[in-house]
Amino acid sequence: MECQRLSLLHCLLFHGLILALLVTNGVSQSDKKSYVVYMGNQPKGGSSTASLHTSMLQDVFGSDSVTKSVLYSYKRTINGFVVELTEDEARKIAGVSGVVSVFPNEKKILHTTRSWDFMGFSEQVQRQTSESDVIIGVLDTGIWPESESFNDHGLGPPPDKWKGSCPAATNFTCNNKIIGAQFYRSNGLFNSDDFISPRDSDGHGTHTASTAAGRLVNRASLFGLGTGTARGGVPSARIAVYKICWSDGCYDADILAAFDDAIADGVDIISLSVGSTIPNDYFRDSISIGAFHAMRNRILTVNSAGNQGPGRATITNFSPWTLSVAASTIDRKFLTRVKLGNGVIYEGVSINTFDLKNKMYPIIHGRNAPNRSSTPASSRFCLGNSLNRNLVKGKIVVCDRLVSGSEPLAAGAIGALFQDNRPRDVARSFPLPASHLDMVDGSRIFVYINSTRNASATIFKSDEGNDTMAPYVASFSSRGPNPITPDILKPDLTAPGVDILAAWSLVSTVSEVSGDDRLVPFNIISGTSMSCPHVSAAAAYIKSFHPTWSPSAIKSALMTTASPMSSGMNSDAEFAYGSGHLNPLKAINPGLIYDSDEVDYVNFLCRQGYGTRLLEQVTRDDTTCPEARNGTVPDLNYPSFSVFTSSSTTVSHVFNRTVTNVGSPMAVYRSNVSFPTGALKIRVNPDVLSFTSVGEKLSFEVTVEGTTVESMVSGSLVWDDGEHRVRSPIVVFVSIST
Numbered sequence: 001m002e003c004q005r006l007s008l009l010h011c012l013l014f015h016g017l018i019l020a021l022l023v024t025n026g027v028s029q030s031d032k033k034s035y036v037v038y039m040g041n042q043p044k045g046g047s048s049t050a051s052l053h054t055s056m057l058q059d060v061f062g063s064d065s066v067t068k069s070v071l072y073s074y075k076r077t078i079n080g081f082v083v084e085l086t087e088d089e090a091r092k093i094a095g096v097s098g099v100v101s102v103f104p105n106e107k108k109i110l111h112t113t114r115s116w117d118f119m120g121f122s123e124q125v126q127r128q129t130s131e132s133d134v135i136i137g138v139l140d141t142g143i144w145p146e147s148e149s150f151n152d153h154g155l156g157p158p159p160d161k162w163k164g165s166c167p168a169a170t171n172f173t174c175n176n177k178i179i180g181a182q183f184y185r186s187n188g189l190f191n192s193d194d195f196i197s198p199r200d201s202d203g204h205g206t207h208t209a210s211t212a213a214g215r216l217v218n219r220a221s222l223f224g225l226g227t228g229t230a231r232g233g234v235p236s237a238r239i240a241v242y243k244i245c246w247s248d249g250c251y252d253a254d255i256l257a258a259f260d261d262a263i264a265d266g267v268d269i270i271s272l273s274v275g276s277t278i279p280n281d282y283f284r285d286s287i288s289i290g291a292f293h294a295m296r297n298r299i300l301t302v303n304s305a306g307n308q309g310p311g312r313a314t315i316t317n318f319s320p321w322t323l324s325v326a327a328s329t330i331d332r333k334f335l336t337r338v339k340l341g342n343g344v345i346y347e348g349v350s351i352n353t354f355d356l357k358n359k360m361y362p363i364i365h366g367r368n369a370p371n372r373s374s375t376p377a378s379s380r381f382c383l384g385n386s387l388n389r390n391l392v393k394g395k396i397v398v399c400d401r402l403v404s405g406s407e408p409l410a411a412g413a414i415g416a417l418f419q420d421n422r423p424r425d426v427a428r429s430f431p432l433p434a435s436h437l438d439m440v441d442g443s444r445i446f447v448y449i450n451s452t453r454n455a456s457a458t459i460f461k462s463d464e465g466n467d468t469m470a471p472y473v474a475s476f477s478s479r480g481p482n483p484i485t486p487d488i489l490k491p492d493l494t495a496p497g498v499d500i501l502a503a504w505s506l507v508s509t510v511s512e513v514s515g516d517d518r519l520v521p522f523n524i525i526s527g528t529s530m531s532c533p534h535v536s537a538a539a540a541y542i543k544s545f546h547p548t549w550s551p552s553a554i555k556s557a558l559m560t561t562a563s564p565m566s567s568g569m570n571s572d573a574e575f576a577y578g579s580g581h582l583n584p585l586k587a588i589n590p591g592l593i594y595d596s597d598e599v600d601y602v603n604f605l606c607r608q609g610y611g612t613r614l615l616e617q618v619t620r621d622d623t624t625c626p627e628a629r630n631g632t633v634p635d636l637n638y639p640s641f642s643v644f645t646s647s648s649t650t651v652s653h654v655f656n657r658t659v660t661n662v663g664s665p666m667a668v669y670r671s672n673v674s675f676p677t678g679a680l681k682i683r684v685n686p687d688v689l690s691f692t693s694v695g696e697k698l699s700f701e702v703t704v705e706g707t708t709v710e711s712m713v714s715g716s717l718v719w720d721d722g723e724h725r726v727r728s729p730i731v732v733f734v735s736i737s738t
């Protein structure tokens with residue numbers, strides 16, 4: 001297959017590069033470098049293993065010349081050592097019984113999939129061996145199982161609790177990384193692009209799965225862009241694939257079937273980067289329903305918020321029992337410069353892997369190149385079939401709108417420039433050299449074109465820039481408030497979702513635009529789809545430290561430890577970023593958690609007007625709503641605070657919350673409320689919580705009172721014991737839409 005040839009080519013280039021270095025540096029085969037000889041766990045009662053390592057080397061090499069170069073012996077948990085060896089010697093050691101593996105002690109490149117490092121979650125973070133007991137169910141477009149990101153080197157068989165399976169004879173093989181894979185297509189209709197198997201023909205599912213739990217892949221890049229080590233947040237966790245999306249979309253029937261299986265199979269976390277475009281009632285939405293049943297089985301569902309931003313109330317996954325994730329930027333951005341014949345250079349945004357080698361090409365405005373049957377009014381936007389091939393062939397076309405680039409490519413253009421006033425916070429890929437410019441630069445280019453006889457231009461391959469303003473929420477990220485229950489703040493938090501490099505399907509092209517023929521093992525894409533698996537991974541990471549925590553406890557930990565973000569950079573404030581920016585490392589030690597279980601969600605639904613009968617049907621047990629609907633039904637113990645007052649600007653609201661101590665047994669937490677001075681008063685009672693044991697629960701009330709004229713005002717409550725800062729946003733708003 002062409003695709004496999006491509007990955008082979010990468011492999012060959014990779015080795016070719018190393019070979020070239022060896023030759024130019026005059027390094028010979030006999031030169032030594034340091035290797036790690038790994039021998040698994042320490043043997044029981046093993047003493048003085050350093051001497052065992054030495055004698056092992058003596059046995060193999062028959063002299064003490066090698067033993068002198070032992071650099072380090074592992075002594076405590078791991079059995080193994082670091083030693084200087086030639087390649088031949090390394091091979092020899094690898095064959096010795098008891099040796100699990102021998103690998104070069106290379107310097108890791110701290111970059112790429114940049115997003116984890118950006119959050120301070122380095123390759124070296126403390127990890128639990130039980131991470132490989134954590135199973136992330138990924139409901140998506142399937143997976144490309146041969147991707148390096150899914151190799152299972154060093155992973156044992158699936159955990160005992162795993163009850164899922166892998167289909168036989170569908171040209172798809174599971175391993176100890178991808179431990180299960182199913183596909184769902186209730187209508188039985190398949191397009192010619194669809195693999196009738198869990199295999200991913202799109203790339204999306206491969207990308208999300210590898211972002212969550214991909215292994216480390218060195219020197220991953222998209223044609224040199226984003227070069228570094230690609231990795232998921234939990235490289236040892238298992239992936240269970242549930243293919244629910246096909247070339248025509250993702251159907252509710254299939255989504256629910258996948259939830260049904262995933263829950264029974266024993267996944268720990270469900271990652272679902274799929275959503276509708278309109279908000280649905282909680283029990284008319286396959287995702288909300290599926291996630292509700294997952295919650296009943298102590299499985300947390302992590303959802304993308306949606307890509308319908310930046311308008312208010314555009315979020316589509318917002319049920320209280322799921323974790324809804326917005327998308328924000330990281331500090332790496334891709335810039336694509338354009339040079340005109342007059343030497344002036346403009347900087348646009350795109351992911352341009354093409355290299356025009358500084359060659360100048362004629363430049364033309366789409367408006368001046370309408371097809372016979374088209375008009376300048378549509379050719380200026382480079383819409384389908386609008387351009388005249390004879391006029392644009394071999395040229396760079398300027399379009400007055402950000403479009404896919406398929407029309408310029410189809411009409412024979414060599415490149416395209418898009419100029420409009422759309423936000424340029426996301427770099428997109430196009431099937432031809434292209435850059436997205438703002439309208440100021442666009443109009444300067446028009447002046448140049450109009451005033452120059454043989455106007456020309458070139459487009460450079462993209463450069464990586466440092467976005468020092470990051471993180472901020474991307475314009476496309478769907479915003480709150482929650483359209484069904486305004487009193488539950490959504491989204492819950494934000495995570496990296498812009499220009500993320502991760503694994504890709506080898507049959508899908510870089511831009512996914514027809515005419516593009518670039519097939520790649522890694523691709524850079526954006527969306528809340530990309531931020532969601534970052535949070536799924538962080539949830540799995542928590543699970544590996546706290547296997548018994550409930551889905552709400554994990555969610556609370558992620559929310560209360562999120563890094564605060566600035567409303568100065570994000571005009572929608574909490575409606576854009578919820579509790580703030582994901583901080584996986586902090587989330588394993590939150591101090592306090594806002595826990596809730598099934599009965600709390602049922603009570604919440606009762607308050608929302610869902611009757612006992614409906615809830616009985618949902619749960620199929622003797623679930624009943626408490627008699628009284630007002631006041632006596634406890635608040636949902638949510639880790640954030642939101643008050644919506646539609647009718648009046650006078651606010652009087654009491655939140656009742658209970659926190660569970662998961663930090664030090666003896667801990668005194670003091671409350672600290674930050675809120676804009678003026679109109680509203682916030683009181684916390686009691687304002688000190690003194691714990692004497694782990695697992696102890698204490699309740700408190702937060703009272704919001706006063707009048708507000710602003711459409712939205714927000715601040716925070718922090719419980720602080722000197723070690724933990726348990727932070728929750730407090731949002732008061734009087735209008736959903738502005």
Ligand SMILES: *[C@@H]1O[C@H](CO)[C@@H](O)[C@H](O)[C@H]1NC(C)=O
Nearest residue numbers: 001002003170171172199507
């Ligand atoms: C199996 O998948 C590979 C990878 O895409 C493809 O090249 C091959 O044609 C498939 N074989 C069958 C029998 O579908």
Ligand SMILES: *[C@@H]1O[C@H](CO)[C@@H](O)[C@H](O)[C@H]1NC(C)=O
Nearest residue numbers: 114331332333465466467468
């Ligand atoms: C961007 O700049 C900041 C601050 O100077 C630095 O900490 C960070 O590592 C840089 N990021 C990249 C991707 O170079």
Ligand SMILES: *[C@@H]1O[C@H](CO)[C@@H](O)[C@H](O)[C@H]1NC(C)=O
Nearest residue numbers: 371372373385387388389390
């Ligand atoms: C004009 O558009 C039609 C499709 O509407 C296409 O078939 C034709 O090739 C185009 N002609 C030129 C000169 O680009």
Ligand SMILES: *[C@@H]1O[C@H](CO)[C@@H](O)[C@H](O)[C@H]1NC(C)=O
Nearest residue numbers: 368443444446447448449450
């Ligand atoms: C360029 O010329 C076109 C007519 O060919 C005109 O419509 C347009 O306004 C001119 N643009 C500028 C910036 O001068």
Ligand SMILES: *[C@@H]1O[C@H](CO)[C@@H](O)[C@H](O)[C@H]1NC(C)=O
Nearest residue numbers: 341362451452453454455456
């Ligand atoms: C414009 O291009 C034509 C054809 O390539 C060439 O003959 C002419 O000299 C050029 N004119 C200028 C001013 O560069």
Ligand SMILES: *[C@@H]1O[C@H](CO)[C@@H](O)[C@H](O)[C@H]1NC(C)=O
Nearest residue numbers: 626627628629630631632633
């Ligand atoms: C419900 O609220 C009303 C008004 O606050 C109150 O009069 C009534 O007693 C409450 N009912 C119950 C059962 O608490």
Ligand SMILES: *[C@@H]1O[C@H](CO)[C@@H](O)[C@H](O)[C@H]1NC(C)=O
Nearest residue numbers: 631632634635656657658699
């Ligand atoms: C707040 O919740 C706690 C625990 O559920 C409960 O004991 C207490 O009565 C509640 N207080 C109010 C005012 O609802």
Ligand SMILES: *[C@@H]1O[C@H](CO)[C@@H](O)[C@H](O)[C@H]1NC(C)=O
Nearest residue numbers: 670671672673674716718720
């Ligand atoms: C409360 O929080 C603010 C802002 O984070 C901080 O400046 C202040 O020192 C805190 N106060 C106490 C008593 O901890």
